[in-house]
Amino acid sequence: MSPVEKQVNTYTLGNQSHPAVSGLEDGGFVVAWDGEGPNGIESDIYAQLFHSNGASRGTQFRVNTYTIGNQSYPAIAKISDGFVIVYHGQATPDDPCDILAQMFYLNGTARGSEILVSSSQASGPCEQYPSVAGLNDGGFVVVWQGEEDITNPQLDIYARVYNPNGTAQASHFRVNSYTEGTQKNSAVSAMANGSLIIIWQEETLTGATEIYTRLYLVKLRLLQIFQLLF
Numbered sequence: 001m002s003p004v005e006k007q008v009n010t011y012t013l014g015n016q017s018h019p020a021v022s023g024l025e026d027g028g029f030v031v032a033w034d035g036e037g038p039n040g041i042e043s044d045i046y047a048q049l050f051h052s053n054g055a056s057r058g059t060q061f062r063v064n065t066y067t068i069g070n071q072s073y074p075a076i077a078k079i080s081d082g083f084v085i086v087y088h089g090q091a092t093p094d095d096p097c098d099i100l101a102q103m104f105y106l107n108g109t110a111r112g113s114e115i116l117v118s119s120s121q122a123s124g125p126c127e128q129y130p131s132v133a134g135l136n137d138g139g140f141v142v143v144w145q146g147e148e149d150i151t152n153p154q155l156d157i158y159a160r161v162y163n164p165n166g167t168a169q170a171s172h173f174r175v176n177s178y179t180e181g182t183q184k185n186s187a188v189s190a191m192a193n194g195s196l197i198i199i200w201q202e203e204t205l206t207g208a209t210e211i212y213t214r215l216y217l218v219k220l221r222l223l224q225i226f227q228l229l230f
Helices: none
Strands: 016-023 029-036 043-050 056-062 072-079 082-089 098-105 110-118 127-134 140-146 156-162 182-190 195-203 209-217 222-228
Touching: 029 072, 029 082, 043 072, 043 082, 082 127, 082 140, 098 127, 098 140, 110 140, 110 156, 140 182, 140 195, 156 182, 156 195
Parallel strands: 016 072, 072 127, 127 182
Antiparallel strands: 016 029, 029 043, 043 056, 072 082, 082 098, 098 110, 127 140, 140 156, 182 195, 195 209, 209 222
16 A cells, blocks of 8 residues: 655645654654745744544644744654644744744643743844754753854854753753854754763864764763764
8 A cells, every 4th residue: 555645734825844743652743844824924833733543633733922023944852741842933023033942732732831942132143943852851952053152153053951841951051162163953862871962063164064973961961072074
């Protein structure tokens, strides 16, 4: 029997793009994407739940609370009793691009309010392209690229760890040690032993491109750093 292609989005006008997917504890899965809604002007983050057999569970729903400006590039992770979706967008009219998160129960009901992970602040540098991983304790970690030094606008990789109830363990921290050149295109994954691995691309001042990774315990104790050369 050949697999059957299935349209995920219900609203079909405008562009729907940048999909992300994660399996869930109950055997189903959730898909998220950014797309133009009924106003046809700015993009929001939408999600659709599915049963394990591929049948839709309910209809698509909007993830983001703040709807002024564009919200884009979602990422999803399974967490205890649900899932979390992260994305970059605007938390207020003055913030050009922040990192935001929203936790959900398995049935798609929001768990608490939208979380501001990191703010770009008015007219300041941009925080973009988040990734997320669930942790063994039911919490999650968000990783992204951003510029925090206006006087030296180079991209660095940042991360922030959250408890199962959605509160941050601490402030965000810079992942990369080398700060010359551009650090971007990060990804994160949780490991069975309770640690997490963060990987990213570095473009050096000489124009070379390399891949770096850093391994952490959940409590943020650094274990090791090494370089992968492609």
